[in-house]
Amino acid sequence: MKILGDYHTHTIFSSGFRKKGTHATGTIEDNANVALKKGLTTLAISEHGPGHYLYGVRKENIPLMKEEIKRLNEYYVPRGLTILLGVEANLVGLDGELDVDDEFIKYLDVLLMGYHYGAMPKSAKDGLGLYLYNPISKAFKINQEKVVEMNTKAYLKAMDNYKIDIITHPGSKAKINIAEVAKKAKKVGTALEISAKHSELSVKSLNLLKGIDVDYYINSDAHKPEDVGNIEKGILKAREAKVPFDRIRNMIAEGE
Template sequence: MKFDSDFHMHTTASDGHCTVAELVCAAKERGLKRIAVTDHSFSSIMCHQTLEKFEAQRAEIDAQEGVEALQGIEANIISEDGELDVPDEVIRRADVLIAGFHRFVTLMFESESRRFLLVNGFASERARQKLYDVNTSAYLKMIERYPVDIIAHIGHRCPADFVKIAEACAANDVYIEFNEKHILDTRGLDESIDDIVATGVKFTVGSDAHRANRVGKFDNVATFIKKHDIPLDRVYGIDGNVPTFKDRSGWKR
């Protein structure tokens, strides 16, 4: 199994420590063929993408050589209705749209969203159980509403029915990410991965690197793939499997 792509990483446009050029340099050193730069979206606290930074980053990415560099964004699911915090313009212009749950998102939304985010981030065991259905439904609504490409670190700090979500992903050409930072500590993933695979869903690989030296490193993902005997032709970003991302240029809400 050879990793040739990395579809999740951060730059100084959000909370990463490196420039696009530094990440590309690291990707080349690792022998990667393509990467996606996926900074945190607009409602992340403190460090997040803006329209101005997104524009400047596009020019920087287009200037890179030797690696296919895509410009993405890592969107936050911010409500029970599956709302994403990405302006329509950025949805249309991003080469890759990845989406997931995160803590530390600006609480500028209605009260339901506020409760939803806080409880997801810091839930007691009982609250986790209650949120299982709410979270699952938020994922499903998001997949219905938006032309999303990848579900980032599914289930990370967010209990949900992974199999139901995988069914929706398979039906809507959405990839599920194998995230190097979180794949081994996501509760319930080990138990449900066989059923997730059985839905026919495809997977991508993402290091979630915040520093150049993490780009293209997939020790945990490799361990997980081997442990669960995941069919390698279903994993995009290894062995020459190139994913197809959606054309959103004409997308309207």
């Protein structure tokens, strides 16, 4: 199997209020150079959503990034690589609200969604539910079933509210009913990420999804240019769980 694209990579624009390069170290062009050398045909720059104060992309940078990618594609597309602009939006509401609006989304080629500690919730109630109950439940193993149900409902509502292309590392930071999320994702055309960086989707979780024809992406979640396209750990998980490779959108059989 051959990887066609890496749809989850970060650059210095994932910086929040801090100095660029504190969280992710490369420029868009740095990531593109590595992607081209590794033979990728597609590279998505998918910064953290603007609602994360520590390493979210600043809204005013999105139009600038769009222009930079347009300029870079004039060089890279003739050489076989297309750069896309994406964002890894944060789940900030129990009702499935993300930290992006229509004005923001109009610039994007691909919309990813992930759960991250540190994103600004839309209300105190959402903050308690998403960012307090989750770590407490995980640390002390209390009310876990209720927390899983709460998280799952938020994920399902997010897929109702937005056309999400990829859910990143589902279940890695906030536990969910992965089968219910996969069923909904299949219905609306959202893919789940098999992360080469995070624990989820794990082989155990993938085995729970047999019989649900949901699609996947295997991504690097690169925060350094040299990690772009490094998805071997994700491929190993997919192989062990016997995921049909025709359901992995960014891979193709050699020779096709």
